[in-house]
Amino acid sequence: MPAPSSPLRCLVVDDDPLSVQIVINCINNTPFLTAIGTYDSAMAAAEVLRTEPVDLLFLDVEMPLMSGIDLLNTLQNPPLVILITSSKHYAVEAFEHDVVDYLVKPISYARFLKAAQKALELSADASLSAAASASAGAIAAGTDPDFTFVKVDTKLVKVLFNDVSYVEALGDYVHIVMPHSKLIVYSTMKAVEEKFPSSIFVRAHRSFIVNLKRVQAIEDNTITIENKQIPIGQTYLREVLQRLNKF
Structure with a gap:
């Protein structure tokens, strides 16, 4: 870099x-x-x-x-x-x-x-x-507002934004987690933020991006999504709370 x-x-x-x-x-x-x-x-x-x-x-x-x-x-x-x-x-x-x-x-x-x-x-x-x-959270040019494609091994896989519960960074990879499946993608969180629309996704932690539609509860600086406890980083707390209140 x-x-x-x-x-x-x-x-x-x-x-x-x-x-x-x-x-x-x-x-x-x-x-x-x-x-x-x-x-x-x-x-x-x-x-x-x-x-x-x-x-x-x-x-x-x-x-x-x-x-x-x-x-x-x-x-x-x-x-x-x-x-x-x-x-x-x-x-x-x-x-x-x-x-x-x-x-x-x-x-x-x-x-x-x-x-x-x-x-x-x-x-x-x-x-x-x-x-x-x-710039009002615009999606990357040429990307459909409902989905994007990610590379998994040698395949390009279609991902519907509404299906994604959260994204977790693990080393050099991100896990795109859906209720019944998970995609492991060689990528950075920065690249995910550029592809995923800010209208429904928010960065909650250096290692997590969450779908606001999937949030079930928030307590003690922790978000619950489908029984997954996701920490909210202090630098992201205000933005997360504001977005949830407006959602």
């Missing part, structure tokens, strides 16, 4: 000076990132995050007085977040808070770069989504 016209502005929040220096070195060696500051406590960083433009936050989980997770809970519109942790058991909490990735100390540059590239792709996706919303 090409680098953006301007690098992603990164803030590092960690009480471990060695970890901070490693992350800063990684940022300085990554052309599409730029460091705009470091803080050794979540409380010190909180006000900056509310008032200054930050694209990507590298956030330590375990800090005194206020943890990284506590800080995320105070932010209404958090930037993209990569958690830094000494323990892998924070993976579930990372998923619930819709973070880009989490890095386990000690951090290698190869692993750092993989997480940073995810953030770059998601930043590009967000820009494209905003542009799509501004």
Whole structure:
């Protein structure tokens, strides 16, 4: 993926000076990132995050007085977040808070770069989504408003939009899930958003797009569709609620 016209502005929040220096070195060696500051406590960083433009936050989980997770809970519109942790058991909490990735100390540059590239792709996706919303959610040119075709192995398969319950991203593939069947497609969520009409579909999480017609219930930031519990990412919650209220 090409680098953006301007690098992603990164803030590092960690009480471990060695970890901070490693992350800063990684940022300085990554052309599409730029460091705009470091803080050794979540409380010190909180006000900056509310008032200054930050694209990507590298956030330590375990800090005194206020943890990284506590800080995320105070932010209404958090930037993209990569958690830094000494323990892998924070993976579930990372998923619930819709973070880009989490890095386990000690951090290698190869692993750092993989997480940073995810953030770059998601930043590009967000820009494209905003542009799509501004153009009234038009469907890609040449696409019938009721269906599209997706490539499954060597076949082109017709997909009726009304039949789709939700789409889930899994690695380099997406699962297009219908009540009695599922298609596994080599694709990105960005490509799905471009093909699927925003009049009935909404991004609920970095890993999920849902059909508003299929939503059965919403509770505790979770959508239920045909007994599937789908998390709502914090950055998508307001849009999902607004769309459901208008639907």
